[in-house]
Amino acid sequence: MNNLVVRETEVVVIGAGQAGLSSAYHLRRAGYEPDRDFVVLDHSPRPGGAWQFRWPSLTYGKVHGMHALPGMELTEADGAQPSSAVIGGYFADYERAFDLRVHRPVDVRAVREGQDGRLTVESSEGLWSARALINATGTWDRPFRPRYPGQETFRGRQLHTAHYPGPQEFAGQRVVVVGGGTSAVQHLLEISEVAAGTTWVTRRPPVFREGPFDQEWGRAAVARVEERVRQGLPPQSVVSVTGLPMTEAMERARAAGVLAPRPMFDRVTPTGVQWADGSAVDADVILWATGFRAAVDHLAPLKLREPGGGIRMEGTRTARDPRVHLVGYGPSASTIGANRAGRAAVREIRTLLGSSQPRVPAAV
Numbered sequence: 001m002n003n004l005v006v007r008e009t010e011v012v013v014i015g016a017g018q019a020g021l022s023s024a025y026h027l028r029r030a031g032y033e034p035d036r037d038f039v040v041l042d043h044s045p046r047p048g049g050a051w052q053f054r055w056p057s058l059t060y061g062k063v064h065g066m067h068a069l070p071g072m073e074l075t076e077a078d079g080a081q082p083s084s085a086v087i088g089g090y091f092a093d094y095e096r097a098f099d100l101r102v103h104r105p106v107d108v109r110a111v112r113e114g115q116d117g118r119l120t121v122e123s124s125e126g127l128w129s130a131r132a133l134i135n136a137t138g139t140w141d142r143p144f145r146p147r148y149p150g151q152e153t154f155r156g157r158q159l160h161t162a163h164y165p166g167p168q169e170f171a172g173q174r175v176v177v178v179g180g181g182t183s184a185v186q187h188l189l190e191i192s193e194v195a196a197g198t199t200w201v202t203r204r205p206p207v208f209r210e211g212p213f214d215q216e217w218g219r220a221a222v223a224r225v226e227e228r229v230r231q232g233l234p235p236q237s238v239v240s241v242t243g244l245p246m247t248e249a250m251e252r253a254r255a256a257g258v259l260a261p262r263p264m265f266d267r268v269t270p271t272g273v274q275w276a277d278g279s280a281v282d283a284d285v286i287l288w289a290t291g292f293r294a295a296v297d298h299l300a301p302l303k304l305r306e307p308g309g310g311i312r313m314e315g316t317r318t319a320r321d322p323r324v325h326l327v328g329y330g331p332s333a334s335t336i337g338a339n340r341a342g343r344a345a346v347r348e349i350r351t352l353l354g355s356s357q358p359r360v361p362a363a364v
Contacts, residue, residue, distance in 0.1 A: 004127050009039050011349060012121050012130040014111075014298075016042035016102045017049025018069065018335050019328030020136035021091065022342030024100045025070050030346055034101040041123055042104040043141075047095055048088030050140035057166040057190055060086040067335035069094050070343070108137075111324075112301040119302075119323060132349045135299060136327045136338075139292035146290055150268040156284045164287065167191045174282055175199070176273055178264075179289030180206040182244060185259065187289055189249055192258045199281050201273070202261045208246045208254075229313040229330040232306025234293070294329055316345040322352060 011027060013020050024040050032038045046052060060066075061079025066087070068074050074090045095102055107124040114120035114129050121128040143162040151158070161183045167190035175195050177188050180202035192198045228234070244250070253259045265273040265281075272283040296304075296311065304311045304320045312319040316327055325345040328338045 006120070006127040006129045008118075008129045009035075009037060010130065010353060011038040011132045011134060012119070012128050013038060013040040013134045013136060014042075014108050014121070015049070015136035015138060015328070016040055016044070016047065016091075016095070016100075016104070017051075017136060017138050017328065017338075018067075019138065019338035019342060020049075020134070021069055021094060021100065022339045023134045023136055023327050023345055024102075024342075025098055026343045026346035028098055028100070029071075030350055034099060039128060040100055040102045041106040041108055041121070041125065041128075042102050043107045045105050046088065047092035047102070048084065049091065050138055051087040051091075052084050053140060053162070054082070054084045055164045055166045056082045056084070058083050058186070062186070063087075067339060070339050072097055108298050110298050110301050111135075131353055132323045132325070134325045134327055134342075134345050134349070135296065135329070136342075137295040137298075138328050139294055141295040142293040142297075143288075144291050144293050145288045148265070148268050150270075153270045154268050154272075154286065155270045156272075156286065158286045158288065160288045160290070161187070162292070167194050170195050170285060172196050173284040174272075175285045175287060176201060176281060176283045177287045177289055178202075179291065180204060180244075180261070181289065181291060183291075184289035185244060185250060187287060188258055189253050191287075192253065192256075198258060199273075199283070200259065200261045201264055203264045206244055206261055208244050208250070229310060231308065232310050232312035232319075233308045234310040294326075296326070296329075299324070315348065316341045317348055322348075325349065 010032065013023050020040060020042065024038070027038050028034070044052060059079060060077050060081055060083045063083050072094055077086045103125060108121060110122045111133060112120045112122065118129045118131055119133055121130060140162065143160040145160055164187060170191045171194040173195055174197045175191050176199045177184050177191070178201045184200070188198055188200055250259060266276040267274050268286070269280065272281050274280040302321055302324065304318050304324065306312045311326065313326065313330065316325040318324045318326060325348065327341040327345050
């Protein structure tokens with residue numbers, strides 16, 4: 001790639017989900033001009049971030065904790081419509097309203113040390129040279145599926161939440177749902193209505209939390225995730241430390257025996273799953289609702305990881321390279337957290353860039 005033209009900009013933003021758009025908005029407010037002072041690269045085919053890939057039965061009314069992007073509320077949304085359509089449309093309107101000029105589809109392959117203290121971003125669109133980077137790639141592109149003995153022998157279907165098509169494809173089938181988070185519960189509630197039978201398996205006993213999820217509880221949960229990333233450990237999701245908020249639908253499902261978790265099985269068999277005590281369940285489908293990992297492999301050339309396996313953070317800034325900010329990572333993985341982190345990252349980048357401030361303030 002040495003012979004390719006390198007385009008220079010001050011800041012490259014990778015990703016145009018909630019975190020990336022929030023960051024781009026705050027760059028605009030600070031006077032940075034899109035396609036001159038900063039560029040947003042997004043690998044998705046259209047606006048909407050990871051929301052565009054959500055299953056059709058996840059309607060907007062079922063979405064928990066969707067916080068509006070800064071500067072523009074999401075109003076008059078139809079709760080009966082798929083969240084992918086509602087939020088995708090909202091993100092598209094947002095990009096137009098603030099003229100963010102997102103480049104897509106663009107795959108970022110690697111970020112490397114460049115010349116004169118700059119970073120080189122290698123992408124399917126070519127090379128970009130930047131003085132700072134905001135990485136807002138989220139987790140959707142890295143679904144996590146644990147390995148268990150016998151998985152390759154299973155004669156049924158295995159799939160992950162990332163490829164969940166909705167409940168209709170499981171009609172009349174026996175389904176094992178693996179995972180203790182919100183997605184696993186949503187899948188169970190839907191699938192149990194049409195399946196021949198469901199079995200819920202979790203690595204740890206799920207914690208159901210009743211009562212309001214207030215600000216104090218939320219701050220405590222975020223603080224626990226934040227402490228991990230300060231130590232250079234892989235982040236846990238905020239949801240994993242808050243517990244599962246109990247709803248009326250979940251109460252009914254628990255009373256009906258649908259939300260009756262079993263401990264993790266010992267192995268997968270050709271016809272289902274089996275526990276160490278010899279008990280077994282036959283299954284046609286194993287649905288792995290086992291979460292995601294941060295999509296940061298393209299940052300590997302910068303050697304940001306700590307011995308603990310994570311990237312040590314100081315606010316939104318990576319401890320090993322002050323030019324690189326991770327927004328939507330760890331404690332800022334929620335929608336409101338991403339908004340705040342985008343603002344914080346831009347504030348620090350303005351300080352870092354110092355004298356190279358934008359020439360004409362942009363109107364936002």
